[in-house]
Amino acid sequence: MLGARARSNSAACPNCGDAAGRVHGRYVRKLRDVAIGGVGVVIRLTVRRFRCQNPACRAVTFAEQIPGLTSPHSRFTPLLLDEFDAIGLALAGRAGARLSAKLGIAVSRHTLLRRVRALPESQSATGPQVLGIDDFALRKGHVYGTVLIDMTTRRPVELLPERTAGPVAAWLLAHPGVEVICRDRAGAYAEAARLGAPDALQVADRWHLWNNLCEAVEKTVARHRGCLREPVAGPAAPATLDLAATEATTSPLAIRTIERHRMVHELLDEGATLTKIQRKLGWDAKTVRRYADADNPSQLMGGVTRPSVLDDFKPYVIERWNAGITDAVVITAELRDLGYEATDRTVRRFLAPYRKQAAKIPAVPVPPTVRDATGWLTRHPEGLSADEQQRLKGILARCPELDDLSGLVTDFAKMMVNLDGHLLNAWITEVRIAELPDLIPFTRGIVQDHAAVTAGLTLPFSSGAVEGHVNRIKMLKRQMYGRAKFDLLRKRVIYARRSRTRPITRSAPEPLLVSAEPDSAVRPTRL
Known part of the structure; x- marks a missing residue:
């Protein structure tokens, strides 16, 4: 435990701001501070109560506050509260309480959760120029939410408890200024963008396009398993x-x-x-x-x-x-x-x-699975071994439809990598000529969302950062599954990737310097 007192001769009234130098009384205030060497620190601060000399001020007396050390009605220093916030955002309640005990700043899990929920809202009145939208599961198969990401800073700006068009459109209307919206091919988000930001350019994510194509390729390979x-x-x-x-x-x-x-x-x-x-x-x-x-x-x-x-x-x-x-x-x-x-x-x-x-059976190699053949068709040729390339060449020679499919997949991959969106219509025509039934639904979906798909194959924007945040939400949700509500998850997602809270310095003007004196009557104890 450390003893301390203020050396200044006056203090400013928190109501009127006038300086007061008349001391009305004194009392001792105990503040918990960050640990030193793993040992908890308690500051025994002697606080003075001043009498305000402004007749028009409603405050008769007030207690002095030490910048960087005290705040009204708080039993912790601002620096320790910053550590509680960081621990709560990273580990939430129970795990955060266990870590804080090891660090010498033991605190209740309820206090950590209250600190996270009390973090201030700092949303801008305007939306980001490039916005990423995707859904995530609150309860897989039943309840889903929506995460909105600023693609410029790669930080989440909002979490919505639904994945329907209404809440997303309402948020876009309340935050104008969005120029580009990166999304998957879900119809709800396309409708939300049309209603909430009609002037924004919608961009379909290339990963989802490629994933949808791979699903169609797998169906075609399964039909030609022989x-x-x-x-x-x-x-x-x-x-x-x-x-x-x-x-x-x-x-x-x-x-x-x-x-x-x-x-x-x-x-x-x-x-x-x-x-x-x-x-x-x-x-x-x-x-x-x-x-x-x-x-x-x-x-x-x-x-x-x-x-x-x-x-x-x-x-x-x-x-x-x-x-x-x-x-x-x-x-x-x-x-x-x-x-x-x-x-x-x-x-x-x-x-x-x-x-x-009554003949012997010639030994033949085990045929590849449908998943293996699909991977050979959708991976870059340089990523295949010599044996895989040889087996794929034999499959394409035996099956004209898979040979046509391989050419179409290669052309789409080149179009996606080189951002040649202007070739999309010609590629769709080639699919229709090839008459591959499993690719027809894929092209039909592209035609319905033609503008966004063309933009996705032309512009450099991608939803990779959004997918990364969705994976992080899964981790955060597992930490708090069944023990917290949506508001706590929202705060942890929005604040987790932001820069750490700025440390509060203990330096102050000369009249307010705090002199710390060890209390000889009390030895430092571990809390």
């Missing part, structure tokens, strides 16, 4: 291909797909609209449109079988068959030790074509 397998050389190849083709058209999934395709196109031929078909069949609108866009059922199935539980174990089955072990039950028993959980019927069906010919 092309991922390398052809089998030798007499067994025709039987294997015939079996795959037969299963592709006689499986329950294929029969259901063919029947649904027939039902939708019969209604289309009768003049029914997609909405009427949706109501009559009770299907989702996207499902009806997918069947309507396909000229024949093979475009929906890809003419291939679904992945088998035996795919990962086929090399071992082939090895045992070629070694003379032809009993499916025996091979299945050996597969159990490798993690195989299906029945021997699957093994028997795989071996049936080769059993009729």
Whole structure:
């Protein structure tokens, strides 16, 4: 504990500002300060109460305040309060209380949360010139909010508890001056920008465009999964291909797909609209449109079988068959030790074509998964190994549609990297000529948001900073999940990336210098 007193002869009245030199009385005030060497510090400050000599002032007496050391009704110094604010913003309540105890400035978690909630609002009357908008989950799948980012300073300016167009449009109207709005392709934010800032230029984020394209590419690769397998050389190849083709058209999934395709196109031929078909069949609108866009059922199935539980174990089955072990039950028993959980019927069906010919099965490499092939098509060629490039080249040679898809993906990537937005219309035309059904919905969405997508492929603005803040919100939300409300999350998000509160210096004019004297009666103690 440290003893201190003020050396000045007068103090200014907080009401009228006149200097007063007549001392009315004295009392001792105890203030907690920042720790020294991990030991808590308490300042035992002798405070004088002055009598105001201004007859017009309502204050009869007032207590002196030491700039940089005291503030009215506070038991902490401003410097210690700044540390509480920093700890509360970084760690919130319980974790912040544990850290403060280790630092020698023990404080209640409730005090830390009150300090964070009491931080002043410092919003500008005008909005930033370049604004980034994105949503984040308060409760994934149920409740979402909106974060607004100043793309120039890369700092959050506001958090909204909804992701609908109304609150965002109201904020834009209350903060004029936004010239560019970076957003994803959500229709709600496009509508909010149109209502709240009609003169602002909307820019669709390139990452979301590329992600949407990758989803369409994955669907196309899945439909042509059979092309991922390398052809089998030798007499067994025709039987294997015939079996795959037969299963592709006689499986329950294929029969259901063919029947649904027939039902939708019969209604289309009768003049029914997609909405009427949706109501009559009770299907989702996207499902009806997918069947309507396909000229024949093979475009929906890809003419291939679904992945088998035996795919990962086929090399071992082939090895045992070629070694003379032809009993499916025996091979299945050996597969159990490798993690195989299906029945021997699957093994028997795989071996049936080769059993009729009594021939050895040529060893073939395990085909790549749909995810692997999608990654090869959407990654930069320099990021692929020599083996991956060779396997991708073989896949494109076996499948003309995937070859066309690869060219379209490459052209879009060049357009995105080189910011050649003026080539977008030509690229959409190429997609329509190629007749790739999974890319048609992607181009349809681009046409609906054409201006924003063109701006996103032309201007250097991007929503990368917004995505970074969304990830940070996830971290902050996990720290306070179930223990705090939206107002606390909002303060932590808005203040977390700002510069630390300016430290309060202890220096002051000469008449107000504080003389600190150790109290001989009290030893420093750890709080």
